Amino acid sequence: MSMWIERYKTEINELFTAENVLRNQLEVEKVLAEANAECGFIPKEAGKEIAEKSTMEFVKLERVREIEKEIHHEPMNIVMGIAEQCPNHGGYVHYGVTSNDIMDTMWGLIIKEATSIILKEGKKLQKTLIDFIDKNKEVTIIGRTHGQHAIPTTLGFKFANFLAELDLAIINLENAPTGYGKISGAVGNYASFGTMEVEKLVLEKLGLQKPMITTQVIPRIMHATFMFALAGISSVIERLAKEIRHLQRTEIGELQEPFKPSQVGSSTMPQKKNPHKTERICGLARVVRANVQASLETIPLEHERDISNSSLERIIIPESFILTHYILKQTITIVKDLGVNKEKIKENLYLTEGRQCAERVMLALTEKVGRQKGHEILKSLASKKDFEQAILNHEEVGRIFTREELEELLDPLTYIGLAKEKTEEVVEKIRKKI
Amino acid sequence: MSMWIERYKTEINELFTAENVLRNQLEVEKVLAEANAECGFIPKEAGKEIAEKSTMEFVKLERVREIEKEIHHEPMNIVMGIAEQCPNHGGYVHYGVTSNDIMDTMWGLIIKEATSIILKEGKKLQKTLIDFIDKNKEVTIIGRTHGQHAIPTTLGFKFANFLAELDLAIINLENAPTGYGKISGAVGNYASFGTMEVEKLVLEKLGLQKPMITTQVIPRIMHATFMFALAGISSVIERLAKEIRHLQRTEIGELQEPFKPSQVGSSTMPQKKNPHKTERICGLARVVRANVQASLETIPLEHERDISNSSLERIIIPESFILTHYILKQTITIVKDLGVNKEKIKENLYLTEGRQCAERVMLALTEKVGRQKGHEILKSLASKKDFEQAILNHEEVGRIFTREELEELLDPLTYIGLAKEKTEEVVEKIRKKI
């Protein structure tokens, strides 16, 4: 709302400007007039005149705003704005419909387009992730659970997980009911027309779908569903953003968010290169998440409708689409030029000097001493200074392996399981979809 | 958590007891042992012994609790609990897996069953709604928007809207990824096995699905998705509950939540019959909604996992399933015996003395004076004492209709549009699905 928010606007914002809202409202009134004429509700010439005048060339934003100040009603201001441009048949504008037929259908057009932009950008991010994976699938890196070194994996495998999670989040948006309109009248029962034909024609012309049934409004469970899907996408990307932030920590240094030479990290600490872009993503994701609450609260409208949905939707729907789009676009930029410090990755991989392969030794011990006992022995040896030597010195398990065999077991480069195969598999599956 | 919550427990709670959690953990360890034996990771007899002992007959809840107090780890306590029952092959229990292979797979089993219970109950509520619709499809009732009388509709049509919205909410749960398990090890790359075969066998035996890829954990976007779907169901039902509450208002009196003769409405106001069941539903829906936030916040786990998800999921997953189930069951009871006061409905239908059909008159005027002008005239006449007479007296439109024609237009019983046809259509579609 403030100028500050301007920062996070992407081109998707164009969909939500007053101009574009008016454009879409006019488009709905236009095809309504055509449909009304086709169905014989209004004279052919009326349909023609209204359709011709229902454009922004004739109906100006300033004018409809003026009218709204007088009558306090949207879209009645548009109705009057069109009517005054139609000297002969203005009286037939808006025939048979209730305001919300125009409003929900207009929203349907905008939401459909916004969803399609998000889905396209989502696929673009998936492609970018695949490019990154392709370049980094051979990079062995330490896996971390609870912030602690676990067992080795690959950088490609790590990102294949983000790729697949993003896919689950995108599927939610694909499944969400978007692109619906309605021309079913004041309480949804087509009383003014006595036929569903006008609705059928209008929605066909606009490329929108028809809900199974409506009250005065399209059921808000639909809106909550796509609002949630946007929050899912943002939250999944937040996981990726956190990964980058943490792997960029001074002590870790494995990844590096792109940082231009002219860029300033800190105004007082010249040495700083902060991952501020990924931090920003984490912050914005919270807003998209919180909007789900407001959207869920809106489902239980009263009777055939109350209008408490309208004001908040004008805020949260654009906000969630814009921020999700911003997050997607930023992430593409980040992943594209993400710095990979292979030396640091290698250094960290060996940091725990064999302990990162303790599982492998334990499994090799199972047959001899049992899994549980193997676990106990290795747990106690893991705190010794030299893990390898400690194993070899141990009275019970020391003689099970030669030093050579043990060193092979403790080599992290050979203990990455099916990381590469699985990564390939995931990349192939996603590549086919996008 | 307190004894008070006991009130809202349904039989679905059985899925979330310590006993059932243990039962399912044992089941996973059992089929894991079988799969390990089939794949040659452990001796056949080990597989047999472990599978035999991995039941609650041998591994007691008290015992695993004792062990947990010592080692502070779940499910390592179960591993030790089984192992101590296997004199010969205890060392092979839990071979090759990480704790969370057991935990997430156990959750998968429970969530799958819980989802199926909710879906069944959802369909049962849909049937109950259809029964109600069948009985009330001929009842003409005033439609209300903004709490104000709008135009007439039918009681059946009203409930057909709830029926269809519930369907959208149920579809969200059907689409949600539930019933997944994983046996992919400490960071998801199958390092301990070097094969995906064990996972394949385990999940087949358990009837679970396999995620495309995992870290140590199944991606939490899956959990947020079903948690949202539960909130959607609860919120859609809240709309129904609010409808009943408002139509039961003293001044309205059209519907009446079931109220037993022995029941007390108020301890101090003997006359009271309060819709406390539907009010309770509205309250509980808020809890299910709020849990979505906690679930969304959990998506961005760190690296190959952090365990911040575990504690909160033990609280919010049972809570959302139990409360949604309670809400569904209560609503079935309510709709089954919902009182319909046809006299009051009729009285209210005629309350505004023709104004509820002003739209119809306006449309009839369109050809003569234009829609917009008709609107203005009728708006001003609507505030006169006798609406019908005021129309007839009006200099411009008074002569357009005879009194008879006007009275026909103002008859609410004949201005319900396609309410009945649409209701039939919706009922047919849903009937086919359930």
Added chain:
Amino acid sequence: MSMWIERYKTEINELFTAENVLRNQLEVEKVLAEANAECGFIPKEAGKEIAEKSTMEFVKLERVREIEKEIHHEPMNIVMGIAEQCPNHGGYVHYGVTSNDIMDTMWGLIIKEATSIILKEGKKLQKTLIDFIDKNKEVTIIGRTHGQHAIPTTLGFKFANFLAELDLAIINLENAPTGYGKISGAVGNYASFGTMEVEKLVLEKLGLQKPMITTQVIPRIMHATFMFALAGISSVIERLAKEIRHLQRTEIGELQEPFKPSQVGSSTMPQKKNPHKTERICGLARVVRANVQASLETIPLEHERDISNSSLERIIIPESFILTHYILKQTITIVKDLGVNKEKIKENLYLTEGRQCAERVMLALTEKVGRQKGHEILKSLASKKDFEQAILNHEEVGRIFTREELEELLDPLTYIGLAKEKTEEVVEKIRKKI
């Protein structure tokens, strides 16, 4: 973010424009330079030059935006924007501070002013409520619990409750820690200055308070606290808005949201006068509530700070202030011209024909038959057609009262308890505070 949100902007929005943000950032740099000079960290003339140039006359918005595009850093762009205006001492701009010293202190200035506007508007609404109460304290109205007629009360008493609740909500904002700044450096320990003197001077000059201690940032529990307070104010007003909406229902008709003659209620139903303003308030309150989540999530920043707070605060802080202000202003307008239909209020008061006084009869029976038995008898009689006659006919209690005595008991006008006294008391208390 979209043009649509423009609708809800009030003058408080001026605080959050890019211009005003820059103005306040410059103000902080200005007094910093003065303080630095006073403490001897920079030459006196440097302090003078910088202070003189740190205004919007010299440092233009377009210019700092240009610089930001290059260096991707705020407020380093402002630092450079000032420096280039200071031919002699530009090198001393921003001496000793970290960016966030400027940012958080600037926020402190804006939040302080925004809070003061909200508090002023809150008191104005309280005054408006008192005026309404003064006019309506004698109006006896039916009290409603569970949407059902309970016992009588007064319209003044109803609004005295809103008045007092609003007071509780306002106290939360008064208690919230707003108006804080910090000049404590990169990690909060004053390393660059080695003294707290600069901070002391800067905050004194700006009229801001000093937190007990900070990291690089002021603790975000402070922000969550005022964000919650705003949500509390909005939610309390939502209760008032719902009251008006429900009392305006067609069947109830006791209150009427102001509605201009030129205003249109519905584009298709000429008779409609919808309470759309109060509905809008209910919608917007959801957004303010949801923002609390995002704010709470921001408390656990990492180490001496991560910057995930920054982006979301630029969105949610202005949003919550603006919407709360809008809600307050709208409510003042509404309450000022709120229609009170005394006839309808009276009609509804008598609607249940004595049952609204059943409690009073029960209490009168206590001595004779016991409270519990009295309750049971009256409960069963309440469903008879003629409540009064049914009591008189009852074999056990019929002879306890004469008809005259009973009619006195059943007169709602005399059963309003201390409604008037309590109302006076509340009004007096609040009047003293505002």
Added chain:
Amino acid sequence: MSMWIERYKTEINELFTAENVLRNQLEVEKVLAEANAECGFIPKEAGKEIAEKSTMEFVKLERVREIEKEIHHEPMNIVMGIAEQCPNHGGYVHYGVTSNDIMDTMWGLIIKEATSIILKEGKKLQKTLIDFIDKNKEVTIIGRTHGQHAIPTTLGFKFANFLAELDLAIINLENAPTGYGKISGAVGNYASFGTMEVEKLVLEKLGLQKPMITTQVIPRIMHATFMFALAGISSVIERLAKEIRHLQRTEIGELQEPFKPSQVGSSTMPQKKNPHKTERICGLARVVRANVQASLETIPLEHERDISNSSLERIIIPESFILTHYILKQTITIVKDLGVNKEKIKENLYLTEGRQCAERVMLALTEKVGRQKGHEILKSLASKKDFEQAILNHEEVGRIFTREELEELLDPLTYIGLAKEKTEEVVEKIRKKI
């Protein structure tokens, strides 16, 4: 709700058991009877008998549950449960009050006690933090912003920040309106008594406060306020928990959550010592946060009350108190035995080889080259391999310092500003309060 939640129960749970709820309800009925007798509303002997019998010795939990099954009403079941124990004056039980007078007053008693437990535990945690600070105030540690090394600070200073933030969160709870009751009848206007005297007496006897005015219920803004305060406490502690988790990362290793020798970190990775307790705190804090939403949604009850608050409060109020208490207790245990690895802290402190003191060099350069230019030069030198040498070699600034002077500037141990002084100051302030 499930057995699993049992894990997080503390002794505070005792307050929320069915037994304790009944005990408190009986207590309210008891003092009500006494007050009614004192005011002359019921006979002295009635007051005596009822007061004597209103204890759990006479009124059994099983019995009131039985009655509730019949009449579907709480606390009417308690009223009947007491009455049947009073052979002479049972008819005077519950005289003059509405159910919610008992319920809200009972809640008041429980919430008051629960709040006091939380506040006590909060102070205990503050003491524990002070002990930790006392032991670690001399430990110089690297400060981190954006996950990147910033400038040095002390471990004591770090924790002084947590100490002060916790204080802000605790103040919110102290400020929150808890410990209120009401005996103001069905709509809050004392109609049944015609006096506020009974309320005054009851609340005095119970040690509760009186709201300025009520409807049938105490305003729910009060409840939202303490629910938020609990979320604030949990979220502030989450920041501390995250600090520990991150400083325990394998690469960092500065802090170590207590880990018993018998404890198991991972079932498959013997080397693991995971910070699972602090991770659990982070998870549970989300639940407490989300409950704020449900609580805020409950503020706008309808008219003189609807009962949608009741069911959800039975869930979320105990939940938030119990989880906050659990979090506080766990944190005390953790901080008490928190491992501090001074060697690792020192190693990390020097990790960036002088760059952590770049700010100090920049400030020293200000006079000679200007702050801004100094920043630019040092930023470019920071990426050189040997930062110190690079500075000395630089043509413009190389001659400003001798190597000795520069080494002094680059010594992190002497660049901690007022960390120690500020820490002392904070500890002193808090020590005085607790």
